[in-house]
Amino acid sequence: xxxxxxxxxxxxxxxxxxxxxxxxxxxxxxxxxxxxxxxxxxxxxxxxxxxxxxxxxxxxxxxxxxxxxxxxxxxxxxxxxxxxxxxxxxxxxxxxxxxxxxxxxxxxxxxxxxxxxxxxxxxxxxxxxxxxxxxxxxxxxxxxxxxxxxxxxxxxxxxxxxxxxxxxxxxxxxxxxxxxxxxxxxxxxxxxx
Numbered sequence: 001x002x003x004x005x006x007x008x009x010x011x012x013x014x015x016x017x018x019x020x021x022x023x024x025x026x027x028x029x030x031x032x033x034x035x036x037x038x039x040x041x042x043x044x045x046x047x048x049x050x051x052x053x054x055x056x057x058x059x060x061x062x063x064x065x066x067x068x069x070x071x072x073x074x075x076x077x078x079x080x081x082x083x084x085x086x087x088x089x090x091x092x093x094x095x096x097x098x099x100x101x102x103x104x105x106x107x108x109x110x111x112x113x114x115x116x117x118x119x120x121x122x123x124x125x126x127x128x129x130x131x132x133x134x135x136x137x138x139x140x141x142x143x144x145x146x147x148x149x150x151x152x153x154x155x156x157x158x159x160x161x162x163x164x165x166x167x168x169x170x171x172x173x174x175x176x177x178x179x180x181x182x183x184x185x186x187x188x189x190x191x192x193x
Contacts, residue, residue: 001030001031002032002193003034003175004031006022006036006170007037008169009037009041010090010091010121011081011085012170013063013067014169014170016076016114016115017070017071017078018183019107019108025189031193035103039086039088039091041084041086044085044087046122050082051083051084054084063080077115077116079116081114085122087121089121089127091154092154095150096149096150097134100136109134113130160173170183172189174193
């Protein structure tokens with residue numbers, strides 16, 4: 001079985017829209033995919049940053065149209081969030097949840113909170129809701145964070161990102177080879193692999 005790494009940021013709409021292609025690679029091509037969250041905007045405050053202020057109105061409108069078209073073509077529900085949110089807490093939840101719940105369900109639930117419900121995923125109460133929906137103990141997760149038990153997993157993820165000098169998401173790797181960066185169709189991915 002061939003292994004791939006899909007590097008994404010939960011606040012990246014292009015990453016959200018690439019999920020069907022990556023899942024098809026798993027299901028139809030038999031790839032084993034490691035899902036690696038990273039923070040493109042690690043300095044984003046907990047309350048978030050206005051997308052309009054961060055990108056400017058012209059870029060927001062242009063990107064919004066493109067993203068709406070991509071989502072419609074894939075038949076994926078999508079709403080462009082009003083803010084960019086800090087993803088550190090949900091990245092830690094991903095590390096915590098990897099051996100406790102279905103990874104796909106966890107990732108989907110977090111992405112839905114951003115791109116369907118427009119919720120701030122850096123807030124404890126939203127992560128609490130995510131935990132409840134997945135049947136994961138929020139109290140155990142809080143203890144996991146206090147003990148810094150996530151460091152081994154998140155450090156490994158950061159090492160992969162740094163070693164490959166990845167600063168664009170989505171990125172798909174096979175070993176140390178970058179297959180693609182940015183949005184690609186399933187057919188394009190299959191050709192590159």
